[in-house]
Amino acid sequence: MQVRAETFLNGTLSPVAAELIERSRILGLRALTLVDGIRVGDQASPRRGFSVEFAQHREYVPGDDLRHLDWRAYARSERLIIKEYRQETNFTAHMVTDMTGSMSYSGSSLAKSSMAKLLGLVTARVASSQGDATALWLASGANPSQDPCIVPAGSRAGSLLSLLTRLGSLDADPPTETAHSKSALGLALGSLASRSLRRGMVVVFSDLLEDWDGLIGPMRQIRAKGHDLIVVHIVHSDELELPFKGEVRFDDLESPIKVLARPHQLRDRYRKEIATWRNRIEGDLTAIRADYTLVRADLDPSESWLDLMAHRMVRRKTSGGA
Amino acid sequence: MGFLAPLMLLGALAAAIPVALHLIHRSRPTVVPWAAMEFLLKSIKETQAASRLRDLLLLLCRIAVLVLAALALARPTASFVPPTGPVEAVFLVDLSRSMSTMEGSDASKSTRLDIARARLAKMLDSLPVGSRASVIPFTDRVLAGMADPLVRDPAAVRDGLSRLVQTDLPTRLGPAWEEAVSRIRLATLPQTQIHLISDAGAGAWREAGESLREMQQRLPGSTRIQWIRVGTPVTSHVxxxxxxxxxxxxxxxxxxxxxxxxxxxxxxxxxxxxxxxxxxxxxxxxxxxxxxxxxxxxxxxxxxxxxxxxxxxxxxxxxxxxxxxxxxxxxxxxxxxxxDRYRVLMVEETSLADPTRGNGFFLAHALRSLAGEGIPGEDRGVVVESRTPLQLTTGLLAGIDTVYLCGVNPTSLPISFVRELEAWCSNGQVAFLMGAAGPAPSGSTTGLMGAFARMQKSMGNVPRESHPDPASAKAWFEPFSRPPLDRLGRVVITKAMSLDESNGSSTLLRFTGGKALVTTIGQGLGEFDIGAIGLDTADGDLPLGPVFVPFVGAMVGHAEEHQSLGRNLLAGELLSIRDNSEGKNRLWRGPGDLTLPASTPPQVLQAGTWHLEEGGVPVPHAVAAVTADPSEGADLNPAPPELVQEIVGSRIQVTEAGSLAGEVFRDGIDPGEMAGWILPGVLALLLLEGFVAWWAGRPL
The missing domain is CATH 2.60.40.10 (Immunoglobulins)
Structure with missing residues (x-):
């Protein structure tokens, strides 16, 4: 299925995109970790409060509000026990969008960058509908000195509009002879990891075509800081299958390298390399308890994206909430 | 290994096509902007060696396919390839005189026919099981009586090889080839072969070239044609x-x-x-x-x-x-x-009292001169009976060898004499009629005189011919190089005259301008010779010329030849001398004690002297001499294979028969065409090429 991200980014949602957002909204975008928010929301926070959801009992200490004394427990045991409830808050979804040159690959269908923008839009809309804040981070080799956080966190309607506008205006780097694109995502993730941010959700939209060691390091830091990390791996089927025939010249999108090859001879070897790479990514991300999903840029993203959402929802319920 | 179509080897140049295609393809690749370059480079690095090997294999396969295809089209032949499947083979065996030429060293001499027989036997033995064969013995004709015309089992054909005997006939390829083509067209087995076992020289091939080409067109395309070339060049011969x-x-x-x-x-x-x-x-x-x-x-x-x-x-x-x-x-x-004596009857109208006015006078003197009369001690006995038409009576022709009618008007002859003369000529005797004109006598029953009259009439009407072409003039004078006219030496008569040479006449004498002076026309069973030696004294200067005596000698020799008609003949003609006596149990006995039945005139194939016998006793004077056509001896050397393929086309395969003691029979296997073996190889290579192409990802 072809999805035209540009269309709904400009304000008119295609039926497919609208359905994707609606179904995502039903499933909800919940953090699986404890997050810190500014306002009260429906997301579990590490703090104890006095809302609806029971958390624990504890001994009364002077100064506690007597309203929270569990009188029933006192009647049974003649001890003063305070009944505590979990405090619920909102969270910030940091969307890290890879717009390096490699994301411009489209084959004969939607470019990977467009898919990243589409899924960013869905994420932002769902989060906004939950009252959560969203921030937009950009990984690009075009201007290495620029702050990767191009749209700071905000949960107001104006913030969402600003983010969507900026998201819609993003384009993948044009083919360049510089090597900045080769580390742009790592730099953006490193920047995010190094900042003192409330614990929230980090969603990475990228083809991950960088040195994996340079990416997994910042991802570990992000997880170590308590962020819920979701990696949406956007690839094109061509990159997985290498389906070309005859004599082909491959021009690198991020360097001047040009290679003449006959794909038929390489295909098996290439697929093995890709499989090894993906296994390594999945293994490393599983190890740091980050979520991973593969989205093909040339196919309908609904299935893999909604699978991810549903999977997270199930995990959240079985774990009883964060 | 040889090739039947060597020009097809040029097709091997097509081996450059895969290389060119490779280069062309390489210069126009599809361009793809690519992101996952790291994995691509890694894959290339790890598969490069195998890719090169596959490419090289593919290139070699494609080149080999094209080279082998060219090789197959060039139709290579090799002696180690046995024929496959049953075949229907026709063997043409040359039995002409040249096949009696001796071959080999002194220790192991054999005739070409011996070699041909041995070779034929070997080939019959080596035919695949289920094959059938037939033999066509030939010379200038198909000698049907020497072999079974039916297609037989090869072993049965081999048993009949002893019937193939040497002849003294010349070689002509056309008739036998025609017969072979007819048999092949009736063949029922799918594989057919024609094997010519012969020493045919360049002349025989050239003579038959056009018809052989045409006959080849009528053969099935799969028919294999082979010439087993027998014999080595003869450098000394007489x-x-x-x-x-x-x-x-x-x-x-x-x-x-x-x-x-x-x-x-x-x-x-x-x-x-x-x-x-x-x-x-x-x-x-x-x-x-x-x-x-x-x-x-x-x-x-x-x-x-x-x-x-x-x-x-x-x-x-x-x-x-x-x-x-x-x-x-x-x-x-x-x-x-x-x-003992040569008796002539000289008839002329002019008075013998004035002999210089008639040709008879000069003829009589020339005849006597030929016989040596007038030279002391050399009287050979020419008896001349001179008569005027009025003096002619019946019975005069008894004991006469030749009649000369000089300046006689046919109508002036007594009808009784004319009838007797016509009967006498029909029995093989010869009369010359010269220098006369007039209608035929009303009593002529055979038209003999009428023919003479027509001849005389035509003399004035035939336009004179000219021969600006030297070859044509040479053809006109060619009879002077053969007997009996070669005795005349160089003819210097310049006075032009014309005679009609139609109706199968032959020329006895020509002028240097190419005009016929004396011609003869055969009549009935015998021959009546008509000559014209000047119509009057104004034209009759021939008798006064220096060649007149040799000319008369030529006339006499010509008459002698016709009188012995059937006694001197070429091999291949019917043996029928004029012998009025009849008898039973007659046969002809010839060279090598060969015999032929005499009940009907037999065709004689062997040169030499043949005597008629009755009950084992020779019949007096019944003898015939058979000679071979000299053209055969002038074409003794087997034609070069290249020349034959140039004349007949490259479809014919040439194989040396070698000698009986030679190396050719070592293998005992009939040389075969290799193309049939190469083609499966090409197909196998094509399959391999397809597999490697798929493997290498290069369908083109």
């Missing part, structure tokens, strides 16, 4: 072309001159030649040596001999030299009639 008594007449008991024409048709000079002439029993043989005969040279050897007894008898002429390989060509026989 042929006896002819032998004639000098004066045209032979008298018994007197030494006479003979002119023997011999020729060296080979490429090297022949030295130490001995020419001998005598009667058939070898008695009274005379010899004349000849030091050297150059290549292509023809020479007349004069030799004297004496025949003791009168009557028809055979004379044998032999030319020998050291190292002769075809002795039969150096041997010839001739039947001549030795006479």
């Amino acid at each position: 042929q006896i072309l002819d032998a004639q008594p000098t004066g045209g007449l032979v008298f018994a008991g007197k030494r006479q001159g003979w002119r023997v024409r011999i020729k060296n048709p080979a490429s090297e000079p022949v030295r130490g030649i001995q020419v001998a002439l005598g009667d058939i029993r070898g008695e009274n043989a005379e010899e004349a040596p000849l030091a050297e005969l150059a290549p292509g040279e023809e020479r007349v050897v004069s030799i004297e001999a004496m025949l003791e007894k009168p009557g028809p008898q055979a004379v044998e002429i032999v030319a020998t030299f050291p190292g002769s390989r075809l002795a039969a060509d150096g041997k010839s026989t001739r039947v001549v009639t030795a006479r």
Whole structure:
């Protein structure tokens, strides 16, 4: 299925995109970790409060509000026990969008960058509908000195509009002879990891075509800081299958390298390399308890994206909430 | 290994096509902007060696396919390839005179026919199981009586090879080829073959070239045509072309001159030649040596001999030299009639009192001169009976050898004489009628006189011919190089006259301008010779010329030849001498004790002297001399294979028969075409190429 991200980014949602957002909204975008928010929301926070959801009992200490004394427990045991409830808050979804040159690959269908923008839009809309804040981070080799956080966190309607506008205006780097694109995502993730941010959700939209060691390091830091990390791996089927025939010249999108090859001879070897790479990514991300999903840029993203959402929802319920 | 179509080897240049395609393809690749370059580079690095190997294999396969295809189209042949599947084979076996040429060293001499027989037997043995074969013996014709015309089991055909006997006929490829094509077209087995076992020379191939090409077109495309080339070149050779008594007449008991024409048709000079002439029993043989005969040279050897007894008898002429390989060509026989007296009847209207006005006067003197009369001690006995038409009576022709009618108007002849003369001519006797004109007598029953009248009438009407083309003029004068006109030497008569040469007449004498002076026309069973030696004294200057006596000798010789019609003949003709006596149990006995039934005139195939026998006893004077066509001896060397393929086309495959002691029979396997083996190889390579192409990801 072809999805035209540009269309709904400009304000008119295609039926497919609208359905994707609606179904995502039903499933909800919940953090699986404890997050810190500014306002009260429906997301579990590490703090104890006095809302609806029971958390624990504890001994009364002077100064506690007597309203929270569990009188029933006192009647049974003649001890003063305070009944505590979990405090619920909102969270910030940091969307890290890879717009390096490699994301411009489209084959004969939607470019990977467009898919990243589409899924960013869905994420932002769902989060906004939950009252959560969203921030937009950009990984690009075009201007290495620029702050990767191009749209700071905000949960107001104006913030969402600003983010969507900026998201819609993003384009993948044009083919360049510089090597900045080769580390742009790592730099953006490193920047995010190094900042003192409330614990929230980090969603990475990228083809991950960088040195994996340079990416997994910042991802570990992000997880170590308590962020819920979701990696949406956007690839094109061509990159997985290498389906070309005859004599082909491959021009690198991020360097001047040009290679003449006959794909038929390489295909098996290439697929093995890709499989090894993906296994390594999945293994490393599983190890740091980050979520991973593969989205093909040339196919309908609904299935893999909604699978991810549903999977997270199930995990959240079985774990009883964060 | 040889090739039947070597030009097709140029197709191997197509081996450059895969290389060119590779280069063209390489220069126009599809361009793809690519993101996952890291994995691509890694894959390339790890698969590069295998890719190169596959590419190289593919290139080699494609080149090999094209080279092998070109090789197959060039139709290579090799002796180690056995034929496959049953075949229907037709074997053409040459039995011409040249096949009696000796081959091999002194220790293991054999004739070409021996080699051909052995080769044929070997080929019959090596035919695949289930094959069928037939043999076509041939010379200038198909000798159907020597082999079973039906297609047989090869073993049965082999048993019949003993019936193939040598002949003295010349080679002509056309008739046998025609027969072979007919048999192949009736073949029922899918694989067919024609094997020509022959020593055919360039002349035979050239003569038949056009028809052979045309006949090939009628053969199925799968028919294999092979020439088993028999024999090695003959560099020294001598042929006896002819032998004639000098004066045209032979008298018994007197030494006479003979002119023997011999020729060296080979490429090297022949030295130490001995020419001998005598009667058939070898008695009274005379010899004349000849030091050297150059290549292509023809020479007349004069030799004297004496025949003791009168009557028809055979004379044998032999030319020998050291190292002769075809002795039969150096041997010839001739039947001549030795006479005690030569009796002529001279009829002319002019008065003998004024002899200078009639040709008879000059003729009589020329005849006497030919016979040596007037020369002391050389009286040969020419008897001339001179008559005017009014003096002609019945019974005059008894004992007369030749009649000369000089300046006689046919209508002036008594009808009784005309009838007797016509009957006399029909019995093989000869009359000359010269210098007369007029209608045929009303009593003529055979048209003999009428023919003469028409001849005279046409003399004034035939337009004179001219021969600006030297070749044409040479053709006109060609008869002067052959007997009997060769005795005339160079004709210097310049006065032009014309005679009609239609109706199968032959020319006895021409002027240097190419015009016929004397022609003859055969009549009925016998022959009536008509001559014109000037119509009047104004034109009759021939009798006064220096060639008149030799001319008369030519006339007499010509008459003698016709009188012995059936006695001197070429091999292949019917043996039928004029012999009125009838008898039972008659047969002809010839050279090598060969016999032929005499009930009907048999076709004689072997040269030599043949005697008629009745009940085992020779019939007196019933003898015939059979000679071979000299053209055969002039074409003794087997034609070069390249020349044959140029004449007939490259479809014909040429294989050397070798010799009986040679190396060719070592393998005992018929040489075969390799193309049939290469084509499956090409197909296998194509399959391999397809697999490698798929493997290498390069369908083109």
